[in-house]
Amino acid sequence: MSTESIIDRFVSTRERFLTICEPLEVEDYGLQAAEFASPPKWHLAHSSWFFETFLLKPFVVGYEPLEPLYEVLFNSYYNGIGDQHPRGQRGLLSRPSLDEVLAYRAHVDRAMVSLLKAADEHASEESIISRTVLGIEHERQHQELFFTDLKFSLSANPLYPSYVSAPAEQGQALEPLLWTGFEEGLVEIGHSGDGFCFDHELPRHRVFLESFELANRLVSNGEYQAFVDDGAYQRPELWLADGWAAVQENHWTGPLHWVDRDGEALEFTLMGLQPRQAATPVSHVSGYEADAYARWAGARLPREAEWEQVAASHVSDSLLSSVDSHHPRSAVGGDLQQLYGECWQWTQSAYSPYPGFAPSAGAIGEYNGKFMSNQWILRGGSCVTPPSQARPTYRNFFYPRDRWQFSGIRLAR
Numbered sequence: 001m002s003t004e005s006i007i008d009r010f011v012s013t014r015e016r017f018l019t020i021c022e023p024l025e026v027e028d029y030g031l032q033a034a035e036f037a038s039p040p041k042w043h044l045a046h047s048s049w050f051f052e053t054f055l056l057k058p059f060v061v062g063y064e065p066l067e068p069l070y071e072v073l074f075n076s077y078y079n080g081i082g083d084q085h086p087r088g089q090r091g092l093l094s095r096p097s098l099d100e101v102l103a104y105r106a107h108v109d110r111a112m113v114s115l116l117k118a119a120d121e122h123a124s125e126e127s128i129i130s131r132t133v134l135g136i137e138h139e140r141q142h143q144e145l146f147f148t149d150l151k152f153s154l155s156a157n158p159l160y161p162s163y164v165s166a167p168a169e170q171g172q173a174l175e176p177l178l179w180t181g182f183e184e185g186l187v188e189i190g191h192s193g194d195g196f197c198f199d200h201e202l203p204r205h206r207v208f209l210e211s212f213e214l215a216n217r218l219v220s221n222g223e224y225q226a227f228v229d230d231g232a233y234q235r236p237e238l239w240l241a242d243g244w245a246a247v248q249e250n251h252w253t254g255p256l257h258w259v260d261r262d263g264e265a266l267e268f269t270l271m272g273l274q275p276r277q278a279a280t281p282v283s284h285v286s287g288y289e290a291d292a293y294a295r296w297a298g299a300r301l302p303r304e305a306e307w308e309q310v311a312a313s314h315v316s317d318s319l320l321s322s323v324d325s326h327h328p329r330s331a332v333g334g335d336l337q338q339l340y341g342e343c344w345q346w347t348q349s350a351y352s353p354y355p356g357f358a359p360s361a362g363a364i365g366e367y368n369g370k371f372m373s374n375q376w377i378l379r380g381g382s383c384v385t386p387p388s389q390a391r392p393t394y395r396n397f398f399y400p401r402d403r404w405q406f407s408g409i410r411l412a413r
């Protein structure tokens, strides 16, 4: 890769974050409605912190941080770097102000562009380029979290504010749910080739799959409504033990952003409260709800290797239909629909290392490896995932109780 293209990629990714912030009011930048939903201002600062910590401090002789205390304030979870401001108290940081955070971004941007230009002339280029690519992909992940965290925080406001205004909604027709069968066999999963991947997508390795069937599309709101109407949230036999406990503790009665008001079925979206569309994929369900729905429907959740094996053979069609909008949209074309661009798809696979997995040395090795406990894998991508991150080998992971991501259901059996 030429340094010119890495600089372009760096600059356009950094600018995109400012673009997606444009609809915000200044008060929105500090919102944190729960420990897991970081404020927009924190995401803007932390993604800059990543470049400062893993590139500018180690590679730029005499680099002067704008504010040394930002090292603690905007460290997310890197114990190898040092102390961290508590995650649940990010919303208390009225200072630095938004202007100061934007100045911090600009400071980091200037230093990064000079570093990348200088890297062209030195032999140390390779590690600088590969870390910059990681920083860019990290920033894109935080751009997705910006949307999901903001949606959650706005949903805590009884006014149900909109991030953007809604276009006229067209009711869609629901495609029939069809099953595609796959023969048993030895397959290979994991990333291959020259493109970027995170460390936990490696190494590529063999997996034996029994024969299985995968649904051609995601479960819809209307189908999930039938599950709710069948009393599923009162029927322990449909749930995993931990799932049933979560239903009881949290008083769940339906997906996170469903709102029933005055007999009207509504859904909170980034465009405010909208009529719930029966054909739209159900979103913001926990892994437990996805699992219970599958059991109720006489099916199961896919294994991650099954999902990847099928998606890898549909890669060109699916990437064409991936859209970077703020609203779910049908990805039509080919047998298998809605792989990307709608909702992440829960799998039944625990988030664990691939055989031979080796995290990077040093603090940067904390990126993925240390979270391989008690979480589930989700595959695909959502309506707020940057399209460049849509790939068959991408492993997203969340706790099965988590509901604030755009997480939906694809059935297998």
Ligand SMILES: [Fe+2]
Pocket: 046, 076, 138, 142
């Ligand atoms: Fe991060």
